[in-house]
Amino acid sequence: MTASIRDVARRAGVSLGTVSNVLNRPDQVGAASRERVLAAIAELGFVRNESARQLRAGTSRTIGLVVLDIANPFFTDVARGVEDVANEAGLAVILCNSDDLPAKEGAYLDLLAEQRVQGVLITPTAELSPHLAALRRRGVPVVLLDRRAPGPGQCAVTVDDVLGGRLAADHLLERGHRRIAFVGGSSGLPQVEERHAGVVAAVREELGGEDALTVFSPEKLTVAAGREAAAEIIGMPAARRPTAVVCANDLLALGMLQEMVRHGVRVPEEFAIVGYDDIDFAAAAAVPLTSVRKPRQELGRRAALLLLDEATRGPDHVHEQLVFEPVLVVRESSMVRRTGRSSAGGTTTPDTRRTVVGPHTTTPAGESPVTEESA
Amino acid sequence: MTASIRDVARRAGVSLGTVSNVLNRPDQVGAASRERVLAAIAELGFVRNESARQLRAGTSRTIGLVVLDIANPFFTDVARGVEDVANEAGLAVILCNSDDLPAKEGAYLDLLAEQRVQGVLITPTAELSPHLAALRRRGVPVVLLDRRAPGPGQCAVTVDDVLGGRLAADHLLERGHRRIAFVGGSSGLPQVEERHAGVVAAVREELGGEDALTVFSPEKLTVAAGREAAAEIIGMPAARRPTAVVCANDLLALGMLQEMVRHGVRVPEEFAIVGYDDIDFAAAAAVPLTSVRKPRQELGRRAALLLLDEATRGPDHVHEQLVFEPVLVVRESSMVRRTGRSSAGGTTTPDTRRTVVGPHTTTPAGESPVTEESA
DNA sequence: CCGGGCGGTTGACACGTTTCATCCCCATGG
DNA sequence: CCATGGGGATGAAACGTGTCAACCGCCCGG
Numbered sequence: 001m002t003a004s005i006r007d008v009a010r011r012a013g014v015s016l017g018t019v020s021n022v023l024n025r026p027d028q029v030g031a032a033s034r035e036r037v038l039a040a041i042a043e044l045g046f047v048r049n050e051s052a053r054q055l056r057a058g059t060s061r062t063i064g065l066v067v068l069d070i071a072n073p074f075f076t077d078v079a080r081g082v083e084d085v086a087n088e089a090g091l092a093v094i095l096c097n098s099d100d101l102p103a104k105e106g107a108y109l110d111l112l113a114e115q116r117v118q119g120v121l122i123t124p125t126a127e128l129s130p131h132l133a134a135l136r137r138r139g140v141p142v143v144l145l146d147r148r149a150p151g152p153g154q155c156a157v158t159v160d161d162v163l164g165g166r167l168a169a170d171h172l173l174e175r176g177h178r179r180i181a182f183v184g185g186s187s188g189l190p191q192v193e194e195r196h197a198g199v200v201a202a203v204r205e206e207l208g209g210e211d212a213l214t215v216f217s218p219e220k221l222t223v224a225a226g227r228e229a230a231a232e233i234i235g236m237p238a239a240r241r242p243t244a245v246v247c248a249n250d251l252l253a254l255g256m257l258q259e260m261v262r263h264g265v266r267v268p269e270e271f272a273i274v275g276y277d278d279i280d281f282a283a284a285a286a287v288p289l290t291s292v293r294k295p296r297q298e299l300g301r302r303a304a305l306l307l308l309d310e311a312t313r314g315p316d317h318v319h320e321q322l323v324f325e326p327v328l329v330v331r332e333s334s335m336v337r338r339t340g341r342s343s344a345g346g347t348t349t350p351d352t353r354r355t356v357v358g359p360h361t362t363t364p365a366g367e368s369p370v371t372e373e374s375a
Numbered sequence: 376m377t378a379s380i381r382d383v384a385r386r387a388g389v390s391l392g393t394v395s396n397v398l399n400r401p402d403q404v405g406a407a408s409r410e411r412v413l414a415a416i417a418e419l420g421f422v423r424n425e426s427a428r429q430l431r432a433g434t435s436r437t438i439g440l441v442v443l444d445i446a447n448p449f450f451t452d453v454a455r456g457v458e459d460v461a462n463e464a465g466l467a468v469i470l471c472n473s474d475d476l477p478a479k480e481g482a483y484l485d486l487l488a489e490q491r492v493q494g495v496l497i498t499p500t501a502e503l504s505p506h507l508a509a510l511r512r513r514g515v516p517v518v519l520l521d522r523r524a525p526g527p528g529q530c531a532v533t534v535d536d537v538l539g540g541r542l543a544a545d546h547l548l549e550r551g552h553r554r555i556a557f558v559g560g561s562s563g564l565p566q567v568e569e570r571h572a573g574v575v576a577a578v579r580e581e582l583g584g585e586d587a588l589t590v591f592s593p594e595k596l597t598v599a600a601g602r603e604a605a606a607e608i609i610g611m612p613a614a615r616r617p618t619a620v621v622c623a624n625d626l627l628a629l630g631m632l633q634e635m636v637r638h639g640v641r642v643p644e645e646f647a648i649v650g651y652d653d654i655d656f657a658a659a660a661a662v663p664l665t666s667v668r669k670p671r672q673e674l675g676r677r678a679a680l681l682l683l684d685e686a687t688r689g690p691d692h693v694h695e696q697l698v699f700e701p702v703l704v705v706r707e708s709s710m711v712r713r714t715g716r717s718s719a720g721g722t723t724t725p726d727t728r729r730t731v732v733g734p735h736t737t738t739p740a741g742e743s744p745v746t747e748e749s750a
Numbered sequence: 751c752c753g754g755g756c757g758g759t760t761g762a763c764a765c766g767t768t769t770c771a772t773c774c775c776c777a778t779g780g
Numbered sequence: 781c782c783a784t785g786g787g788g789a790t791g792a793a794a795c796g797t798g799t800c801a802a803c804c805g806c807c808c809g810g
Contacts (some may be wrong), residue, residue, distance in 0.1 A: 002513060004765090004766055004767085005766065005767065005768095006766075006767095014789075014790090015789060015790045015791065016766095016767090016790080016791070017768085017769080017770090017789070017790060017791065017792095018788085018789060018790075020767070020768060020769085021768095021788090021789085023767095023768095024768075028787085028788080029788070029789085030787080030788060030789085033788085033789080045509065045512065045513065047485075047488045047489055047513070048489050048766090048767080049430070049489070049491065049765090049766055049767070050426075050489040050490050050491070050767095051425075051426040051427075051429040051430040051435070051490075051491065051765090051766080051767090052426075052430050052765070052766035052767040052768090052795090053489075053766080053767055053768075054426040054767090054795095055424070055426040055427050055430055055765090055766080055767075055768095055794095055795050055796065055797085056766080056767045056768045056769080056794075056795050057767080057768060057769095057795085058795070060426070070451050070454060070455065070458075071448065071451050071452065071455065071655075073446065073448065076445050076446050076451060077446065079445060080445065080446065080472070083445075083472060092469070092471075092486055094467070094469055094470075095469075095470040096467075097455070097458060110422075111467055113422045114422055114423050114424070114425040114428075115425050115426075116424065116425065116426065134420065137420065138377060138420065138422070223655060223659070254656070254659045255659075257659070258658070258659050280446075280598060281629070281656045281659070283633070284598070284629045284630075284632065284633050284656070284660055284661060285659055285660065285661060286659060286660065286661050286662070286663070287661070288661070379795090379796055379797085380796065380797065380798095381796075381797095389759080389760090390759065390760045390761065391760085391761070391797090392759070392760055392761065392762095392798085392799085392800090393758085393759060393760075395797070395798060395799085396758095396759085396798095398797090398798095399798075403757085403758080404758070404759085405757080405758055405759085408758085408759080423796090423797080424795090424796055424797070425797095426795090426796080426797090427765090427795070427796035427797040427798090428796080428797055428798075429765095429797090430764095430765050430766065430767085430795090430796080430797075430798095431764075431765050431796080431797045431798045431799080432765090432797080432798060432799095433765075433798095
């Protein structure tokens, strides 16, 4: 069928080992034979069989990346960061989309195990899959992405989501809101629960209780789910209806915004919205979205670097758990509009030191990670 | 290191071939030994080595998907369609992001060739890479995605982009626009050139010449590029400045919209915008975006099905070139707003039979593909 | 009692590559 | 002239699996 290294050797009139050397250590082979081999390779259209290479060498050239929702730009941004680092190291990335389904996640993890990937980056579903544990037991490096490690002895790259939730809620409370909703309640994802916890803490501190907080728990964190939650809110009696919402991610927030606008609810005058992740589309929304920014690409980069370190250094590797500080980006969706549309794009009143304004801030102050070492 | 099939055999007290049979033809093996083997597999945590399987079997369980921009939701939607079909067939997808760089594309194609993928789905960069031709020469099925085949003898799944450009332009012309811009001019991508051609044809037919058309040719088809183009347009003298634009994709359109709003230009009253692709975020934009809808997921599905057919049926496979008809989805960004904000979300005046209104139409009429067989 | 057939099992071989100990040849120095 | 060394080239072995022809034991029909 396809030409093998053996055919090349025959054609070039050299031995099999020489061809292999041309491929892997070109400098250790004489110029003359090297030329002949290269010519033969070109003539035969030889392409190295990676399976055979991998079988013999015992090491693959790929890593796995498992995300919750490939349609969420947050994850494609993360993926880009991962890809950059991986490519630089000569590795390919197998991108898997679990769709937040444990079954799909498990299947993909098995697949990655069979492929003998060098390591796995994963934003896991709510429960940590046994397949994951099995992988680690086999010695495959695993780095958690946007998900805190359950204990030491494992790398993780995360964002302080309690702080993020707190930033979002504080912002709304300072704006005078007294009835607030949180969408994304008990999806089971710890990231979301932590955002929730941050919101709860802020509300409790400011208002002395949680009565003011209404929690919605959609099935999925999608635009459609956001719309549904909005419909629910609209259906509430005015006296109990929240005047502002913190959404667990930007997709929810965008759906929320869409539905509100569709029903003629004015944002932010009648209803303020804060999203989470600060995907690029947040700034381009019907009403530019206030959102909690995470260093998306950097998240992927750092996670990939940790994975590579563990994969190459082996037992010398010291596990690290990176925690980035999120930053609130205030835009129109949470600002009471000034008189007469002053400067489009949005002015702001400084909230806390961490607050960043406008869609074009490239490197917010607090974006350097907080590191804790362990194990 | 890790347990092999041989260890399992020893542990279960059976021969090596029996283990292999348990793995691949469980029904051909006695219940007793099967149980013993399965037990041994569980105890040893055995995981089949895919490289070895592939080397021996000569066939891989993966296909490659190469896209132009992973950050563009259009491609993630396509990818989802591909993934669904592939998974159903027990195949994994290696998703590669060429970033519209021929060098990166070539590198990925080489990688896929070394992996001996069953086939490649690709939205290629402007020039058809020699690496692609090499792949096909080696007998690897290749299906072009959103890109017309240069000749017969090859599968392709596309959208009639000339028609799409025409729909967009006709719509604006009917609305009374007489100076129109097209952004995405000569990026070199045929898809874009065809959209351009459609716009040109419509303008020429309606106005008898192309003087009314201003063409912008950004480097990339991104949100940032859209902003820049908008700045250019704003900088033009009012007399020559276009009153409407057709963008080669929605990212450009969103950027355009953002910058216009930022400069206080009212959309659509002072400037109308039509995008292309109809990604989900188009409907959620600052001003909901009129866009040319393509069946994104279906595009991926059909392409994957063709690939599978070619990969499995081999020479019996008859190449197919699917052409979908796009549909114009009219939203606010191109509608002269009615008095007093009647019904939010947008009413419409029927344009042609193909025009579809509102963001929530799920299966537009003309979405069934037009098929042409060849070779 | 014998031959044939069949479900179940075996084990050698092949897949394409990398590795490594070995070997060859020539130049250099003693 | 011989010993030494080193740059190049060689080819056998091994990686873990799938395949397939052969084999074994047993039952059934004659």
